[in-house]
Amino acid sequence: MKTPTSLDDLIDALRCLPGVGPRSAQRMAYHLLQRDHAGAERLASSLAYALGHIRHCEKCNNFTEDMxxxxxxxxxxxxxxxxxxxxxxxxxxxxxxxxxxxxxxxxxxxxxxxxxxxxxxxxxxxxxxxxxxxxxxxxxxxxxxxxxxxxxxxxxxxxxxxxxxxxxxxxxxxxxxxxxxxxxxxxxxxxxxxxxxxx
Missing domain, CATH: 3.40.1360.10 (Dna Topoisomerase Vi A Subunit; Chain: A, domain 2)
Incomplete structure (x- = not known):
């Protein structure tokens, strides 16, 4: 049975996390889709916000939302x-x-x-x-x-x-x-x- 392309994409995306292999990514994807829609939405929105607002501090190079x-x-x-x-x-x-x-x-x-x-x-x-x-x-x-x-x-x-x-x-x-x-x-x-x- 072939899984939907969007599910394959989600599993593949989760594999970018350190220590997450194919099976772990698959379990995470199934959990988020089946049992935790609110958690999935929060994760997606937090990640999108972080990518849009977090940068490197100009002095120390640490993560920050400010210059x-x-x-x-x-x-x-x-x-x-x-x-x-x-x-x-x-x-x-x-x-x-x-x-x-x-x-x-x-x-x-x-x-x-x-x-x-x-x-x-x-x-x-x-x-x-x-x-x-x-x-x-x-x-x-x-x-x-x-x-x-x-x-x-x-x-x-x-x-x-x-x-x-x-x-x-x-x-x-x-x-x-x-x-x-x-x-x-x-x-x-x-x-x-x-x-x-x-x-």
Whole structure:
């Protein structure tokens, strides 16, 4: 029996989500169509709204509805500190740990040549420009302790060396291979407090 084209399209569209294979996408589609029309409509409208209104902050590159996000506009943050993280989830984890009061730059990824992700894809040109704004004094590298995260931190430290900035890396209170969004707040706070300068 052939399924309707629109159903095939919905199943295929759901497969773009990370970790969602053909069977999971099929179950989701059937659930939304059979049991949760209101949820499906809310999902469709929220997604359409987000696509039309959410952009990248001009300063930190995080998601926002404004040109400059609320965090970057805050007068309570230490404008001389810039923390570089891979993803918005990492920024949220840093904020939940209450261990850092500076500014951020979100790369939206990490260097991964095998996946075709180079310096341009993670906006390193914008990061260098931001770090040289005359206000930033220290750049805290808080990329994940994965092979790609370490390579990204090393690449950034090389880019920013000789720019008159203090470059630090969060301490290895985090497990090797661990990712910030999956670490408890106490471990993350300890890692930030024990950050060290990269020589």
């Amino acid at each position: 400059i996000c609320e965090l970057c506009r805050s007068q309570r943050r230490d404008a001389a500190l810039l923390c570089v993280v891979e993803m918005p989830a990492d920024l949220l984890m840093m904020e939940q740990a209450h261990c850092y009061q500076g500014m951020y730059f979100v790369l939206m990824g990490r260097l991964s040549p095998l996946d075709g992700i180079g310096p341009r894809e993670i906006h390193l040109d914008r990061l260098v420009k931001r770090a040289q704004d005359g206000v930033i004094r220290e750049v805290v590298l808080a990329t994940n302790f994965t092979v790609e995260g370490e390579a990204t931190a090393h690449y950034i430290s090389e880019l920013l060396s000789n720019k008159g900035l203090k470059i630090t890396r969060i301490a290895r209170g985090l497990p090797v291979g661990g990712e910030l969004e999956h670490v408890d707040s106490g471990t993350l706070a300890q890692a930030v407090f024990e950050r060290r300068e990269i020589s």
